[in-house]
Amino acid sequence: MGTVPPHAFRGPDLSGSPFSQGARVEPVTILAIAASPRRSGNSERLLDEALAAATSLGARASKAWLCEFAIAPCVECGRCAGVGRCTVEDDFQHFYPQFMAVDRIILASPVFFMGISAQAKALIDRCQCLWERKYRLKQRIGNRGNIERKGYLIASAGSGLPGSFDCSRKVVQAFYRTLDMEFDGDVCVNNVNDKGDIDSRPEALHAAYELGLRAATP
Numbered sequence: 523m524g525t526v527p528p529h530a531f532r533g534p535d536l537s538g539s540p541f542s543q544g545a546r547v548e549p550v551t552i553l554a555i556a557a558s559p560r561r562s563g564n565s566e567r568l569l570d571e572a573l574a575a576a577t578s579l580g581a582r583a584s585k586a587w588l589c590e591f592a593i594a595p596c597v598e599c600g601r602c603a604g605v606g607r608c609t610v611e612d613d614f615q616h617f618y619p620q621f622m623a624v625d626r627i628i629l630a631s632p633v634f635f636m637g638i639s640a641q642a643k644a645l646i647d648r649c650q651c652l653w654e655r656k657y658r659l660k661q662r663i664g665n666r667g668n669i670e671r672k673g674y675l676i677a678s679a680g681s682g683l684p685g686s687f688d689c690s691r692k693v694v695q696a697f698y699r700t701l702d703m704e705f706d707g708d709v710c711v712n713n714v715n716d717k718g719d720i721d722s723r724p725e726a727l728h729a730a731y732e733l734g735l736r737a738a739t740p
């Protein structure tokens with residue numbers, strides 16, 4: 523596992539013990555993943571709106587800047603089969619316990635060539651170990667209490683092309699299905715290309731805020 527710069531995570535450690543004891547935990551815990559390589563870009567601005575809303579309702583949230591983590595693509599070594607854990611020791615190992623523990627995930631990504639960012643795809647592909655755990659080992663994903671696990675997508679695209687978010691949605695839905703999380707909605711915003719374009723889209727920022735409120739609701 524690499525050394526993650528301290529600024530790569532902001533917020534509490536959400537992989538802690540109350541979850542592993544299967545206890546009902548208040549408040550809702552949220553892992554927010556900023557998956558754009560451009561810091562404070564359009565997708566991250568939307569994510570921050572969602573987080574502001576969620577924390578205003580008392581959610582316990584942690585935010586990760588994905589480009590600060592060294593996460594190699596899945597090499598299809600097969601070593602996770604029968605184990606349900608990825609044996610590649612890089613920064614993915616910071617995410618694994620949180621994926622098992624949190625109540626909600628909000629993934630925010632730009633659209634790159636009609637899909638999610640490479641950083642987001644690498645993270646998701648490494649969850650093949652969780653696929654093995656769920657489908658082959660028939661083990662439960664998530665060590666929460668009785669709170670429903672849910673996942674959300676925030677995405678921004680420069681063009682207004684129809685279908686710009688179709689691929690991102692499909693990938694992210696498969697990700698949440700593997701994590702035993704219900705896909706509970708998205709905010710996908712077209713026609714925001716340059717950094718800061720999103721600031722002139724109050725309706726989109728409002729939609730992200732609403733998404734954050736929903737995510738924070740048990």
Ligand SMILES: Cc1cc2nc3c(=O)[nH]c(=O)nc-3n(C[C@H](O)[C@H](O)[C@H](O)COP(=O)(O)O)c2cc1C
Pocket residue numbers: 558559560562563564565566631632633634635636637678679680681682683686714715716717
């Ligand atoms: C490598 C790359 C690929 C892109 N591909 C698309 C695309 O397929 N469709 C699109 O509408 N916009 C595309 N864009 C534009 C971004 O989706 C857009 O600028 C987005 O708002 C960036 O979000 P961010 O500021 O959070 O990084 C691309 C941008 C880059 C840098």
